[in-house]
Every structure is written in C-alpha cells, then in structure tokens.
Amino acid sequence: MYSQGLLGANTDTDETEDFLAAFQARIDAEEKIEPNDPMPAAYRKTLIRMISQHAHSEIVGMLPEGNWITRAPSLRRKVALLAKVQDEGGHGLYLYSAAETLGVSREQLTEELLSGKAKYSSIFNYPTPTWADIGAIGWLVDGAAIMNQVPLCRCSYGPYARAMIRVCKEESFHQRQGYELMRKLTRGTDEQKAMAQDALNRWWWPSLMMFGPSDTDSQHSDQSMKWKIKRFTNDELRQKFVDATVPQAELIGLTMPDEHLSWNESKNNGEGGYDFGEIDWDEFWRVVKGHGMMNKDRIATRKKAWDDGAWVREAALAHARKTRERKEAA
Amino acid sequence: MSSEPMIPLWEVFIRPRNGLHHKHVGSLHAADSEMAVQAARDVYTRREEGNSVWVVRAEDIVASDPSRSEENFDPAADKVYRHPSFYDIPDEVGHM
Numbered sequence: 272m273y274s275q276g277l278l279g280a281n282t283d284t285d286e287t288e289d290f291l292a293a294f295q296a297r298i299d300a301e302e303k304i305e306p307n308d309p310m311p312a313a314y315r316k317t318l319i320r321m322i323s324q325h326a327h328s329e330i331v332g333m334l335p336e337g338n339w340i341t342r343a344p345s346l347r348r349k350v351a352l353l354a355k356v357q358d359e360g361g362h363g364l365y366l367y368s369a370a371e372t373l374g375v376s377r378e379q380l381t382e383e384l385l386s387g388k389a390k391y392s393s394i395f396n397y398p399t400p401t402w403a404d405i406g407a408i409g410w411l412v413d414g415a416a417i418m419n420q421v422p423l424c425r426c427s428y429g430p431y432a433r434a435m436i437r438v439c440k441e442e443s444f445h446q447r448q449g450y451e452l453m454r455k456l457t458r459g460t461d462e463q464k465a466m467a468q469d470a471l472n473r474w475w476w477p478s479l480m481m482f483g484p485s486d487t488d489s490q491h492s493d494q495s496m497k498w499k500i501k502r503f504t505n506d507e508l509r510q511k512f513v514d515a516t517v518p519q520a521e522l523i524g525l526t527m528p529d530e531h532l533s534w535n536e537s538k539n540n541g542e543g544g545y546d547f548g549e550i551d552w553d554e555f556w557r558v559v560k561g562h563g564m565m566n567k568d569r570i571a572t573r574k575k576a577w578d579d580g581a582w583v584r585e586a587a588l589a590h591a592r593k594t595r596e597r598k599e600a601a
Numbered sequence: 602m603s604s605e606p607m608i609p610l611w612e613v614f615i616r617p618r619n620g621l622h623h624k625h626v627g628s629l630h631a632a633d634s635e636m637a638v639q640a641a642r643d644v645y646t647r648r649e650e651g652n653s654v655w656v657v658r659a660e661d662i663v664a665s666d667p668s669r670s671e672e673n674f675d676p677a678a679d680k681v682y683r684h685p686s687f688y689d690i691p692d693e694v695g696h697m
Contacts (some may be wrong), residue, residue: 285665305667307667308667309668348611354647357647358647360646361647364627364629364644365627368627368628368629371610371628377607377608377630378607433627434627437627441647441648530642584608584632587608587632587633587636588606588608588632591632591633591636594633595633601635
C-alpha cells in the first residue's frame with residue numbers, strides 16, 4: 272500500500288480551483304510529483320498516454336532492427352545490434368513500470384497496443400530493407416529520440432523523469448554506433464556509399480516527423496508545457512535536431528534530401544540555424560492512422576509473440592503456485 | 602486476454618558495490634522470486650550497475666501515507682537545535 276502500485280486505489284480528485292492552483296504552484300516550484308500525490312485527472316491521463324506510447328515505441332522499435340541481427344556483417348556489429356535491441360526491451364520495461372505507477376495495469380497496456388487502440392511512434396512503420404537502414408536508425412531515429420528524451424529527464428512526474436535518466440544514459444551508444452556504421456559505409460565502395468545515401472534519403476523525413484505535429488496543430492502541447500511534462504515544443508525540438516544533424520551528414524559526405532535546406536543566420540535568436548523544407552504532413556497522418564508500409568506487420572508480429580508466449584506465462588505462474596503450496600505444506 | 606491472471610509486480614533494489622546501500626532502481630513483473638531476481642539482473646545490471654540484487658513483492662511494502670506527510674515530516678523543519686550549526690562555540694576551538 273502507498274508504495275508504487277495504485278491498482279484499485281481511488282484516484283478521484285475534487286478539482287476545485289484551489290486544488291488546481293496548489294498543484295500548479297508545486298509544478299512552478301519545480302517540485303516533482305510522485306505516484307501517490309494528488310494530481311488532476313487530466314495530468315494523470317496525459318502522462319499515461321505519453322508514457323505508454325513511449326513504452327510501446329520501445330517495444331515495437333525492436334522489430335525493424337531485430338530483423339538484421341542474424342545478418343549483421345561482422346561479429347562486432349552483431350553484438351552491438353544485439354545489445355541495442357536488448358536495451359530497447361529494457362527501456363520498454365522502465366517505461367511500462369512508470370506508467371503503471373499511475374494506476375494502469377501492464378495487461379491493459381499490452382491489450383491496448385495489440386488492439387491498435389494505443390499508438391506508438393510512426394517511425395517504426397517504415398521497413399528496413401538494407402543494412403544501411405540500421406545505421407540510419409541509430410544515427411537519426413535514436414538521435415531524434417534523444418533530443419526528445421533529454422528534456423524529459425526533467426519532467427515533473429518523478430517516475431517518468433527517473434526512467435528517462437536511465438534511458439538517456441543507455442541510448443548514447445545507440446546513436447554513436449549508428450553514425451559509425453554510416454561513416455564506415457560512406458568510406459567503402461561506391462555501392463556502399465550509395466546504400467548509405469539511399470537510407471538517409473528514406474529516413475530523414477520520417478525522423479523529422481518523430482517530433483510530432485507542428486506547434487500550430489499540436490493538440491497536447493500547451494497544457495503539457497504548463498505542467499512541465501514537456502519542456503520544449505515539437506517545433507523547437509525539431510529545429511534543434513536539424514541543426515545538430517545537418518553538419519554530421521556533411522562530415523561523412525552525405526547529402527540531406529531537402530533542396531530547401533539552407534543556413535539562416537537570423538534563426539535561434541541570432542545564433543543561426545537551418546531553414547528546411549515543408550514536411551509531408553499527409554504522409555505523417557496516413558502512417559499515424561495505420562496506413563504505413565509496416566503497421567499491420569508490426570502489430571501482427573507483436574500479437575504473435577504475445578500469443579506464442581501465453582503457455583510460458585501460464586507455466587511460470589503454475590510453477591510459482593506449486594512451489595508456494597509445497598512450501599506451505601512442508 | 603483480459604482474463605489472464607496478473608503476473609505480480611516486484612520492486613528492485615541494487616547495491617552498486619560493497620559498502621553502499623541497496624537502492625531502489627525500478628520494478629518488474631515476474632511469476633516468482635527466482636524469476637524476479639533473474640529478470641532484475643538482466644534488466645537493471647547490464648552495465649555493471651551493481652553486485653547484489655534484492656527483489657520485494659510490491660504489495661509487501663508498507664509505506665507512510667502520503668496524505669499525512671505534513672504531520673509526519675514537517676515538524677522536523679523547526680528543530681534546528683538538532684543540527685551542529687545551531688550551537689555557538691569560539692573559532693579558536695577549531696574543528697569540533
């Protein structure tokens with residue numbers, strides 16, 4: 272009781288103006304909110320949505336890369352990829368645990384993913400047809416994820432912030448191994464260079480979409496900023512990512528697939544930054560709504576894994592029960 | 602699927618090295634204590650985070666009531682005389 276689990280606990284709050292103001296005052300004073308603290312229902316709901324989407328993304332994110340583990344070109348690449356995919360599974364667990372402190376069960380979360388009710392990052396609905404895709408994912412997808420996650424380490428909700436600190440510590444190697452892999456390809460044969468450029472061409476725009484809809488169209492941004500769940504808007508983070516990544520591409524001789532990309536000295540309060548082309552939001556919404564290349568495949572794979580594992584869960588619980596009964600009888 | 606029995610929740614504590622306390626690092630689900638220790642080792646010590654793992658069933662933890670945290674913990678705030686800096690001693694005494 273009162274520790275982490277809130278399952279079955281009454282989380283209703285009487286949301287008077289005083290209550291909401293007192294809550295906002297705690298947030299403004301940079302106090303962390305912990306699982307059993309009173310919180311507005313909408314704060315709880317927003318966090319459950321965000322953290323569970325994040326957790327699902329880690330789990331589904333194992334699939335496009337897992338696809339290449341058996342075909343990695345060297346042992347060095349194979350152990351790195353294996354470790355990375357294992358990390359993603361761990362990150363899913365940290366995040367599910369954080370979501371569970373808000374009163375939602377793991378079973379419910381899994382069910383929402385498999386039924387298609389819950390969303391996960393659209394980026395994982397793109398296919399990984401070549402080895403260079405593994406480099407592009409590490410460099411760009413993990414790069415974009417880190418950009419998002421670093422400010423989440425200061426999120427007002429304690430368990431989410433703590434989970435993100437662990438995730439960020441572990442994720443840095445993910446991006447570096449991806450960039451190293453891309454660099455190696457760009458120094459290889461013409462074919463390998465072309466493969467790297469082709470992967471960048473396919474992953475660049477979807478990576479920019481990872482930051483979500485533009486601030487003018489984002490439904491959730493304002494209140495999440497006020498509650499210090501988020502610290503930067505989608506567009507701010509996207510700009511940071513572009514500014515950090517464009518020089519990295521130049522350094523290894525790759526070209527961003529954007530003819531409108533240009534340096535603008537007046538951006539970022541005079542510090543300079545890149546102007547970039549318009550994102551294809553129709554594509555973004557199409558994939559979010561389930562019509563990406565891999566949406567059906569990803570969920571079918573997760574569902575199969577869950578169904579195939581049913582006997583293991585059953586056997587583990589039966590074994591636990593028998594051992595307990597035997598101990599009690601002795 | 603919703604009819605599946607719930608797999609119990611465990612809280613995980615890791616001791617980074619001998620001489621330090623076990624510290625809460627997170628939680629996980631496992632059917633029994635043996636699987637919980639194994640999973641905790643797999644998930645929470647992938648980068649030499651520790652050399653000892655404790656797992657405790659989350660439902661076995663007894664915690665203070667957060668709605669009574671004011672009466673429990675605020676009284677300590679006005680008891681400055683429990684701290685060494687409250688007492689005046691001459692500088693010449695040196696470290697005490």
